Amino acid sequence: MKEKDLRRSLSVLPIGTVMKLTSLTARQIRYYEEQGLVSPERNDGNRRMYSLNDIDTILEIKDYLSDGLxxxxxxxxxxxxxxxxxxxxxxxxxxxxxxxxxxxxxxxxxxxxxxxxxxxxx
DNA sequence: CTTCTGACA
DNA sequence: TGTCAGAA
Structure with a gap:
């Protein structure tokens, strides 16, 4: 099912949602992007729009961070x-x-x- | 009101 | 990493 994969790659979440979903601060999320760990889309205004895949990645990053990496x-x-x-x-x-x-x-x-x-x- | 960038402690 | 300022 790549339709699902496609939807999962759709960047439609503003950073505020990502913050709630990941329990991270905007600072951290932007920082991870700066480090090239995530690549959110840049639609309206200049706002970062994250996809579910990005959420997943960020969650993983958080996990690795917790492990001391x-x-x-x-x-x-x-x-x-x-x-x-x-x-x-x-x-x-x-x-x-x-x-x-x-x-x-x-x-x-x-x-x-x-x-x-x-x-x-x- | 929400998010962005750059910068400082 | 938190937080402030000024702008969009």
Whole structure:
């Protein structure tokens, strides 16, 4: 059913609704967009219009944040995940890589502190 | 009234 | 991240 998928991609929600649905502040939601984690449409006025997919993504982001992940780490995960599914031979891994990375980070924060977002410089 | 951008503590 | 200002 791609009709459903299409509707889910329809950006019709103002930031106020997203705030209620995600329990986040406008500041945070805009910040995540700034970081490239979500891409709301920009219809009337210049107002951000979010889709259900965006809500989903933001909810996920929130979840990762709760798990102690940093914005930059989440960015890495999403950048790999959005690439495609599993038929490209450029990297070979996408979703699997993302999951690996995620669990890896999850284990990492379990015993260490997550301060830096990039690779270890030392 | 709701949202936007930029900026400061 | 919260919050204020000025504008749309």
């Amino acid at each position: 940093n914005i930059s780490k989440i960015k890495s995960i999403y950048e790999k995940r959005k690439k495609d599914s599993y038929k490209d031979n450029s990297d070979g891994l996408s979703d699997q890589e993302a999951r690996k990375l995620l669990s890896d980070e999850l284990l990492n924060i379990g015993g260490l502190n997550s301060r830096d977002a990039n690779n270890n410089s030392f």
